[in-house]
Amino acid sequence: MKSAAPATRFGAPLRWLHWIMALAIFSALALVYSKGLFAKGSAGRDFLNHAHIFAGSTVLALLPLRVLARAGSPRPPIDPPPGSLGAQLAKWVHVLLYAGMLATPVLGILSVQAAGKEIVYLGYTIPTWVGTNKALSHDLKEVHETLGLAMLYLVAVHAGAAILHHTFRHDNTLRRML
Ligand code: HEM
């Protein structure tokens, strides 16, 4: 009996989630880094903050679906196959991206809650995980900001590698995700 040919693309749910979550992360970053356009306490700055929190919470909300989609969608082979160093590097960058997609929004939520504010996402009030503690809120915010920036660098490496594969190695790395 002939065995089924290996898939040439990631499954549709994983592809959709990959690009929707990428958009949410880019939006979260663009929104928060635009806050300097508005004075502290202004309505514009308040809007950017809320929109940042909305985009970031969306990443966390979709993450369990992404993990399920990943488990249900085997990674299609890259043709021609990359060297083992490149494959190992890609694997570790993916692990770090997943860790960032979990830790960054969680710490963002904790820092806001420790500042004594509640977060409402699509009408749902996120349960409070920490009590009010200004010093803790400040520290969590610092770690959150550093993680957010680290994600920006990591995504640049990741997307850069995908584009290099496509343009110079002429393999199917990127097409598998489209
Ligand atoms: C993947 C999701 C997220 C990413 C990549 C991200 C990234 C960032 C970055 C890079 C900063 C620092 C901006 C700066 O240096 O000025 C920041 C600030 C902040 N983030 Fe996030 N964030 C995410 C999700 C969240 C979530 C879910 C919340 C809260 C529920 C949140 C709340 C905040 C707050 C309160 C600040 C400080 C804003 C200010 O200083 O005015 N973030 N975030």
Ligand code: HEM
């Ligand atoms: C915030 C942005 C992004 C994040 C967090 C992200 C995350 C990930 C993760 C975790 C994977 C592993 C497969 C999976 O579990 O879904 C992946 C695969 C992939 N991503 Fe991204 N990605 C982002 C943006 C981009 C961009 C902008 C591009 C292209 C320019 C891209 C191209 C790819 C490709 C080609 C793969 C398959 C790589 C392989 O199998 O080795 N990603 N991405």
